[in-house]
Amino acid sequence: MTNNILDTVAQVLTAAKNSWSLDEVKSIYNLPLFELIYQSISVHKTHNEPGHVQKCTLLSIKTGNCSENCSYCPQSAHYETKVESTPLLSLDEVITAANNAKASGSSRFCMGAAWRQVNDNQDFDNVLAMVKAVSNLDLEVCCTLGMLNENQAVKLKEAGLTAYNHNLDTSENFYENIITTRTYKDRLNTLTNVRKAGITVCCGGILGLGESHEDRIELLHTLANLNPQPESVPINTLVRVEGTPLSNNSAVAIWDMLRMIATARILMPQAKVRLSAGRSEMSASEQALCFLAGANSIFMGDKLLTTPNVEEDLDNELFMALGLS
Numbered sequence: 001m002t003n004n005i006l007d008t009v010a011q012v013l014t015a016a017k018n019s020w021s022l023d024e025v026k027s028i029y030n031l032p033l034f035e036l037i038y039q040s041i042s043v044h045k046t047h048n049e050p051g052h053v054q055k056c057t058l059l060s061i062k063t064g065n066c067s068e069n070c071s072y073c074p075q076s077a078h079y080e081t082k083v084e085s086t087p088l089l090s091l092d093e094v095i096t097a098a099n100n101a102k103a104s105g106s107s108r109f110c111m112g113a114a115w116r117q118v119n120d121n122q123d124f125d126n127v128l129a130m131v132k133a134v135s136n137l138d139l140e141v142c143c144t145l146g147m148l149n150e151n152q153a154v155k156l157k158e159a160g161l162t163a164y165n166h167n168l169d170t171s172e173n174f175y176e177n178i179i180t181t182r183t184y185k186d187r188l189n190t191l192t193n194v195r196k197a198g199i200t201v202c203c204g205g206i207l208g209l210g211e212s213h214e215d216r217i218e219l220l221h222t223l224a225n226l227n228p229q230p231e232s233v234p235i236n237t238l239v240r241v242e243g244t245p246l247s248n249n250s251a252v253a254i255w256d257m258l259r260m261i262a263t264a265r266i267l268m269p270q271a272k273v274r275l276s277a278g279r280s281e282m283s284a285s286e287q288a289l290c291f292l293a294g295a296n297s298i299f300m301g302d303k304l305l306t307t308p309n310v311e312e313d314l315d316n317e318l319f320m321a322l323g324l325s
């Protein structure tokens with residue numbers, strides 16, 4: 001099987017493939033780690049400039065008190081965490097943050113709201129104004145606002161939205177162990193609405209929820225078979241926050257993270273594979289291995305949405321040391 005799967009991977013060197021069988025994904029994921037990384041480097045070098053890593057900045061525009069029960073999330077109203085809830089930020093606050101992000105070298109600005117779904121109200125109109133203002137700063141604009149209908153997706157597109165982040169998080173089978181207030185189908189439905197509106201798709205997952213390797217393989221299989229594939233794929237490791245049901249989960253081994261990144265890179269050669277939450281728990285050398293394995297985007301800035309991220313100076317040092325641009 002190893003030789004057959006290496007032939008399949010070799011085909012990816014000429015053209016991205018958009019129908020993967022579960023067995024193919026499994027065979028790639030289960031390659032010996034060095035062989036897997038060697039293959040992902042070849043694919044990465046063919047399709048991208050491996051020394052180029054995109055910097056994105058996150059801003060929580062509406063924090064906490066969310067009606068969903070995502071077991072990993074410090075912003076869910078179902079759990080008692082130290083997150084302070086705040087209403088929607090003002091347009092001025094957002095513009096200031098976007099200007100700062102641009103000055104620090106970010107090319108994408110991503111605004112997150114702790115909503116189950118978008119509602120057609122004043123808050124949504126305000127978000128549309130924020131999208132317009134950020135896109136006028138010549139930044140790629142991304143939002144993650146929960147579920148969207150077709151009409152709302154079109155309005156975001158018209159306001160200048162580049163990308164919409166909506167993660168599948170894990171496999172369809174494991175999903176109900178993590179969230180019960182919505183279904184996997186709901187998630188896929190929003191992704192369809194986003195795609196139909198002509199917005200690029202940012203969709204990935206989280207490692208460390210208690211899922212099996214099979215669940216990770218199934219998640220990668222679902223992502224890689226979205227047609228077209230997501231333009232960006234955030235790979236998060238669980239940030240274990242006190243008060244959430246998953247706060248005592250075990251840490252994710254770096255080998256698992258590398259396996260996930262390298263497989264994502266081979267399956268979705270042109271995607272931005274984003275080393276996302278959990279980076280601040282990694283050493284500089286572990287992060288370097290992630291870039292080697294095919295990650296080519298990060299969230300920069302001292303904060304993710306509500307939890308700490310890597311300090312900007314440390315990121316700049318690492319970029320210098322590795323010669324990344």
Ligand code: SAM
Pocket residue numbers: 066072073074075112113114115116144145146147165166167169205206236237238239240241277305
């Ligand atoms: N409420 C919207 C939604 O769920 O789509 C947008 C914001 S939500 C915080 C965005 C994503 O952050 C989630 O889909 C999840 O993948 C990720 N996330 C949330 N809490 C996390 C945690 N503790 N560790 C890692 N990733 C997390």
Ligand code: DTB
Pocket residue numbers: 058074112144165167204205234235236239276277304305306307308
């Ligand atoms: C994604 O996949 N990771 C980011 C972004 N998309 C919105 C969010 C990570 C959140 C980590 C927990 C927090 O800071 O609240």
Ligand code: SF4
Pocket residue numbers: 066067068069070073074075076077113114115116146
């Ligand atoms: Fe709400 Fe999003 Fe957190 Fe789930 S992940 S509780 S939907 S903010």
